[in-house]
Every structure is written in C-alpha cells, then in structure tokens.
Amino acid sequence: WAGGSLRRGRMRGYAVGIYTRDQLRAMTANQVNAIIIRDLYEDAYSRQRETPVAYTGKNLAEGIETMLCVCPACGR
Known part of the structure; x- marks a missing residue:
C-alpha cells in the first residue's frame, strides 16, 4: 500500500518462541x-x-x- 515510500516510525522486535530441532520435528506442518x-x-x-x-x-x-x-472471486 505504501507504494515504495518510506514510513518513518518506531519499530521493535524480540524473540518470542525458541524451539529446538526435536520440538519442531515432533510437530505437524499445521502445528508449526x-x-x-x-x-x-x-x-x-x-x-x-x-x-x-x-x-x-x-x-x-x-x-x-x-x-x-x-x-470477490479470488480474494486478492
């Protein structure tokens, strides 16, 4: 929507979930x-x-x- 223009504002991020290889292997694709x-x-x-x-x-x-x-046909 921004059409390539820069939006200035505060951003933040942090790790929420950290999963081991074994935990991920035990999950289905839907669970992941x-x-x-x-x-x-x-x-x-x-x-x-x-x-x-x-x-x-x-x-x-x-x-x-x-x-x-x-x-309405394709949802895009």
Whole structure:
C-alpha cells in the first residue's frame, strides 16, 4: 500500500518462541504454522493505546485504497 515510500516510525522486535530441532520435528506442518502465527501476532491498536507513537510524514494514507479492495472471486 505504501507504494515504495518510506514510513518513518518506531519499530521493535524480540524473540518470542525458541524451539529446538526435536520440538519442531515432533510437530505437524499445521502445528508449526500455528506457533508462527501465534508468535508473530501483534495487536497494533492495543499497543498504540498503551504506548502512543506518532507517525509523521506526507500523504501517510496515499494508496491505502488498494488495501480496501478485494476481488470477490479470488480474494486478492
């Protein structure tokens, strides 16, 4: 949606789940996908309420309409 423009703002990241080779081998592909989804989840609205961060720049919503259009046939 950003159309290649740079978005300035605070980013953070940290290790959530660390899994051994044996743990991963014991899981199905669906279980691995589930823990990846769980570990990557972020409630951005809640985070912004707790720790407000301003994102500055020009035309911050430019191109956002491309995120709001979904093909009913293929979902893209």
